[in-house]
Amino acid sequence: MSAKQTMYYVGFCRVCKTGPLGLRRCGQCENVVLLCDECDATWSNADLAAPPQYAKDGELPCPKCKASLVESPSHWATAEQLQEIDWLQEAINGGLLELKQGIAFTPDAADESSPP
Numbered sequence: 001m002s003a004k005q006t007m008y009y010v011g012f013c014r015v016c017k018t019g020p021l022g023l024r025r026c027g028q029c030e031n032v033v034l035l036c037d038e039c040d041a042t043w044s045n046a047d048l049a050a051p052p053q054y055a056k057d058g059e060l061p062c063p064k065c066k067a068s069l070v071e072s073p074s075h076w077a078t079a080e081q082l083q084e085i086d087w088l089q090e091a092i093n094g095g096l097l098e099l100k101q102g103i104a105f106t107p108d109a110a111d112e113s114s115p116p
């Protein structure tokens, strides 16, 4: 596993203001949510005005099937997978969200960088 992963995101988290909202795909049911890579706030669709869900004890259950969105095989969605998400495409086409490509701060592996 590589330490850095490509992540598609749609802007920045309104809660912490610094974290990119990545598109996280459930490895079990293939549901995709918006996940802040910084504070782990989660939205299940483009309605970012809704109150977010938060990871508890580092664990984040899929809103649909309750499988872990943190553990493998859940992963940051690829460009191809994003094409299949109706609510995302609608939000992008409607100018609500803007798709950008970046590098995830937190890769799947427990590969913590050492503190300064």
Ligand SMILES: [Zn+2]
Pocket: 026, 027, 028, 029, 030, 031, 062, 063, 064, 065, 066, 067
């Ligand atoms: Zn799921």
Ligand SMILES: [Zn+2]
Pocket: 013, 014, 015, 016, 017, 018, 019, 036, 037, 038, 039, 040, 041
């Ligand atoms: Zn955040």
